[in-house]
Amino acid sequence: MQTKLIKVQPDDNVAIALVDLVQGDRTSLDNEELIILSDVKAKHKITLTDLNVDDEIIMYGVLVGKAVTEIKKGDALTVDNVRHESSPVEKRTARFTWSPPDISKWKDRTFMGYHRPDGQVGTTNVWLFFPLVFCENRNIEILKDVFEKELSIGKVSRQRRLLRNLISGNPSSVADGEEEEGQQTFDNVEVRFITHQGGCGGIRQDSETLARLLAGYIKNPNVAGATVLSLGCQNLQIEILKNAINTIDPNLEKPVLIYEQQQMGTVDDMLNTIIKESFDGIKKANQIQRQPAPISKLKLGLECGGSDGFSGISANPSLGYASDLLAAVGGSPILSEFPELCGVEQELVNRCVNDEDAERFMQLMKAYELAAEAAGSGFDMNPSPGNIKDGLITDAMKSAGAAKKGGTSPIEAILDYGEYVVKPGLNLLCTPGNDVESTTGMVGSGANIVVFTTGLGTPTGNPIAPVLKVSSNTALAQRMSDIIDIDTGAVIRGEKSIPEMGEEILDYVIKVASGEITAKADALNQNDFIPWKRGVSL
Structure with a gap:
């Protein structure tokens, strides 16, 4: 029955x-x-x-x-x-004890990653291009066009072939899949590009926050080196970025090429110089080979979006079990989305390993909530229309399920947005609940892979870190098979337990981290990047 x-x-x-x-x-x-x-x-x-x-x-x-x-x-x-209603929290009410899961089959597991001089290990090997200010977005786009066409196998999508055939008057000949044109120049490095709307205007603090985020992307183990474009007169000065990098890592051993347009003459002259020097850096990055590394080197971003009423009983607790396994072997899971922790603060406060972190978590949550209320909003307005339609009718109800992604392990550190993960074990990072802003923030704090649970479906990806989509139900996995990597619908049907599904997720993560499997978001070239401007974003 x-x-x-x-x-x-x-x-x-x-x-x-x-x-x-x-x-x-x-x-x-x-x-x-x-x-x-x-x-x-x-x-x-x-x-x-x-x-x-x-x-x-x-x-x-x-x-x-x-x-x-x-x-x-x-x-x-x-x-x-x-x-919506949630319980108030004022202090730690109990000392936390944890019985970690059995890790006998995981403690010696490795993945094939890119080792960096600072001891971090990447799951990808990326040369990253980005601007310090939106004024340089066009130049980034020009560089993207040049490098992607010349360094990668050109993909002719089904949609491009459809248009070609429409132009030729023969639309019926469209086939599934993609055709390849040309040959890939490098087989061991990827070239990725970021654009954004920040760096000037707004308030100076926005630029400083953006600098910390971009410094985190440079520091991220998935990045081999970076090319940075500056206009020259913007709020986010080159020196601010350098200071942010120095704060995270004063001994950074990665090539970072920085160019200031107002000091370089014509656009053509500047772009020619950038192409020559960046190409040399990319060639050297291509020489880095994957080598075995313990899975304790994984920093796993825990994300959810397009959640439904099943997310909190299938996908999220399954990911939470995978998070516990990783924490138990010395890895670093990262739980974020502070508006979606409303209502479960007491449990999280009690799980903090020290009183200072417990106090900091409460302060960050309170400051965030007060900022939302001052803008005429509040955490109670967090559930989206899609959440509500599929059973998540209050923020606390949504949060109670969302927090399950963080498993049951002790919380080793509380981080504000733009701070970098350095402690093994579960880290809590202050970000909005907005999917892309949160994912962007976790990668900027060091996540070298992200697992993203969803009940309704989302294509979200990231320029430098694989983002794996986990469906809460099988109907979604079948309907949107091109974006879903893992299906936890078997939990709903009673065919698999939470621990069984959690182990499947971690095993899949290791295969993606090793380059054995390509994340669906990467296959779709879904490279989303939205920095949080420290205003109100739920």
């Missing part, structure tokens, strides 16, 4: 519908019959008790909302009868 409902924690007073239910259906949970009082779509929530106005709604063992109307046992929770 198919299971129709699931209760996440024993003391929860709501359950998640695993299948569509209709009014009048009879089912049971915990050996108690339940009559469904209204139509409920899969992924949405049903109350297991009668609720009066202001009664607490408990899910994942935490407060996720309060009733705004009377809700009868067996009825659906909606945006009309529930409001």
Whole structure:
């Protein structure tokens, strides 16, 4: 008999519908019959008790909302009868102990990576081009066109061939897949490009924040070297970038080529110089070969986006188990998206290994929330229309599921945006919940690979780090097979346990880190980069 409902924690007073239910259906949970009082779509929530106005709604063992109307046992929770509510947190309330998972099959695992002089190991080998200011975006685009066409196998996409055939009057001859034109010049280095809208205007602090982020991209072990373009008069001066690099690594042993247009004459002269000198750096980077490295060298970004009502019971806890395995062998998982930790702060505070980090986490969360409220918003406005449509109707409900990505391990460090990961174990990084801003920030803090859970689907990628998509349900994996790397729908069907799926995720991560498998986002050339301007972004 198919299971129709699931209760996440024993003391929860709501359950998640695993299948569509209709009014009048009879089912049971915990050996108690339940009559469904209204139509409920899969992924949405049903109350297991009668609720009066202001009664607490408990899910994942935490407060996720309060009733705004009377809700009868067996009825659906909606945006009309529930409001966001979360428990306040003021201090550590318990000392944390952890029973790590069995790592006997993982402690000696290795991946094939690119070793850097500072001891970090990359999962890719990238020469990175980026501007200090948006004024240089056009020159970056020119360089991108030149280098990608000359250094890479030219891909003629299905869409380009469609247009070609339309022009020739023969649209019916379009085939699936891509055709290759030319030959790849280098087989051991990739050339990637970043553009952005920052570096000038706004406030000076925005440029300083951007400098720290870009310094982190240079420091990231996936980067072999970088070419940087400056106009000259912008807020983000070259010296600010150099200071940011020095803060992260005063002994950086990577080639960083910096060019200032206002000191170099014509565009052609500048671009010719950049091409010659960058090409020499790229040739040298191509000589770096993959070598074995312990998986403790992995810094794993934990991300979610386009979440649904299944994310918190399949994809996220499975990734959380993989995170625990990695933390236990000395790797560095990174949990971010502070607006999506609202409601689970107490658990996270208690998991901090020292009181200073616990206090810093509370301060960062409070400052972020106050900034959102000052702008006329708040964490309660975080769930997107897509989240709400698929069962995540309050921020605390969304957060309780989202936090499962971080597993159960101790929190070794609390980092503000732009700070670099240096401690093994779980790190908490202050970023927005916005998918690309958060992913951009984690890679800038050192993540050399990212796992991104989703229930609705998203194409998000990154210019220098593989981003693996994990679906919470099989229907999504089948519908958007070109962007989904891993399907955790078997957890929903009861075919696999969370630990089994978590081990599958970590094994897949190792294969991608070794270059054995290409992330779907990389295959699609999905290179997203959006810096957080320290204003309000949820």
